[in-house]
Amino acid sequence: MEAFLPIGILFLFAVMLCAGIYVLTNLLGPRIFQKNKLSTYECGVQNPLFETNARLPFKFRFYLVAVIFLLFDVEGAFFLPWALVYRESLQLGANLLIAMLVFSVFIILGLIYVFQNNYLNVD
Amino acid sequence: MREVFFMIFSIFTVLAALGVVVSRHAIFSAFSLVLAFFGLAILYLLWGTSFVSMLQILIYTGAIVVLFVFVVMLLDLKKEETLDSAKTGPLVMAGLSVWFFSLLILRALNRATYFKSTNVEAASDIKSISTLLFSKYLWGFEILSVFLLALIVSACVLARAEYMERKADQ
């Protein structure tokens, strides 16, 4: 636990930097507010074009990317402890190698499934 | 020194968890969920397991809550009245059950005595956890990969991208 104390100190410095930026901007920056400066940027179009429902499916593909990322991230995370002990375990024989090959087979099956139904053609 | 950190981060985590339940818009509860999981990761660190706390940040805060935020951003939710619109009945019942349940936990834990094994320090660093994971719990690890494959298929079918396109375009 002791090794993580400097990281806490670094976090404090980072927070000080961010607070400094925030305070300096508000102190130094001038305050001239007009109406059009306060509305969000709409490219000069009064009523934004795509207010209709058409946006919904477009955004669903991002949900798909996030779900597939979550599941493959979990699988990626399992490689880390395995890699740590793999080299020593070679002295005791190849069971860790076989374990990982079986694990990778299922990952590859998952990848093939995702690509075959092109769930990821996010355009 | 360590007790001070324990106290600070315990209170921080509980307050963040409270923020999840109380906040009005779903994205603020997602944000306080991130803070709660970050506080939990630091608590695991204070207990000495750096591996589990890093895993917590990597998977929980880095992937699961990102998925929550994605879904919240996907459905343009309006600011909702949370607590006052709930009828008083479930509120009281929920409060009572919550209070009773936490008491139950504390009571049960109070009598538990641990059988302290000899090597506390050795057992907790990453190498011993990983060797244990891949020696005694290897089958759990293999079943997990099948489980994750089934999950990928089910998550993709649930999303059913093509069907949603047609439905939304009508």
Added chain:
Amino acid sequence: MDLTELSIVSIKTLLIYVAFIQVVPVMIWVERKGAALIQDRPGPNRVGPFGVFQPIADALKFLFKEDPVPKEVNRLLYNLGPFLILLPSSLIIAAIPVGDRVELFGRDILLQVADIDVALLFFLSISSLGVYGILFGGWASNNKYSLLGAMRSSSQVISYEIPIALSAANAVMFYGTFSLRQMVMQQEGVLLGFLPNWGIWFQPIGFLVLFVALFAETNRLPFDLPESEAELVGGYHTEYGSMKFAAFFMAEYINLATASALLVTLFFGGWHVPWLSDSWLLLKLGSQNVVALVQVAMFLAKISVLLCIFVWVRWTVPRFRFDQLMHLAWGNLIPLGLANIIVTAILLYFFEGR
């Protein structure tokens, strides 16, 4: 953890943190000069000799510009957006081993903010927190373009985290430890007579996957899609004013520095002088502090080479389309990383297994 040790640690942390922040103005200057060189134009040369004070002028300009906060923006997340990117990228600096050690005040001080035994895992998990700044910043600015920019940019950043995890697992398999300091220790001296004993000779594909994925992680061209002026009008930081806009770019440059530091630590032998071993250096130069100075200088030289490569690629390679970008991540990098792990595992078995 008595007081003197605490003060030493905090001073060392402050020094390393300020050193990494100095990368931002230097990189601004190198980027503009590099772009000018490639596009055959003089680049900034008005402010000071060769435009050296141009970054300072930029910083002052950002400080004094007005910061308009649009009305219908929800305050908390809007203001937190840029800092949620800046905090994780400055936390990553803790894991980077800058040098070996220095003997000052009778103590052995490690030239590294925190020598934790999970350094690489710490690097992975903290860099996965950067997505929140993009998501909350884009959502809070309550503008169609920044929302879509935030979604596209964060789906790009998260889908390039998996190749990074896979190539990190590959590196861990070789070095047998998560601690970046031990990894650098194992890359000392000479290999096969003429090669410096670096990690890249053992895992070329791992280096390739990590190099490309780190491009996308830092939102650098050719993965610059979210901020592409043409389509998304500036992506998730459209609505941000002066210094907050600068905070986004500060975070990007600090990310760039930590990404190249990771590449140097994993594959190019960290702070080791190529071909020379530390003991030989100690013999030659006498005191350990001078050796540490040489090592830090060598580390900075390696990082600057990589930073120049980042700048050079940015101004020569055209931008990816979004589906090409996702296809590159899911179709090429992840299978390549996976195959790389399997092949190295099998090769290791033949060379070392029973």
Added chain:
Amino acid sequence: MIPASVQILHWSHYVAACLFALGMFGFLIRKNAIVVLMCIELMLNAVNLILVEVSMRSGHPEGLIFVIFIITVAAAEAAVGLGIILNLYRAKGTVNIDAFRELQG
């Protein structure tokens, strides 16, 4: 194995109890389906915290292995749960759980 009468109740017991209680409270009270899922995640994390604490104090690292498996299952639960919520949103147009009362006859 010697039974150790360790100072049983520690800060993180209270934290875990509060987390579980808050998760359960949110689960019962909140109307937004996504926040309900978040409260389930909170409950899972309360279990993780107790597991880590007990396994670290008693020296048996098995608890940490369970935590790793629980994290995976929680990821699975979030992925499928949100998939279901999205389908309900597409069918009903709202995420408010009062709207999903088809089975009440």
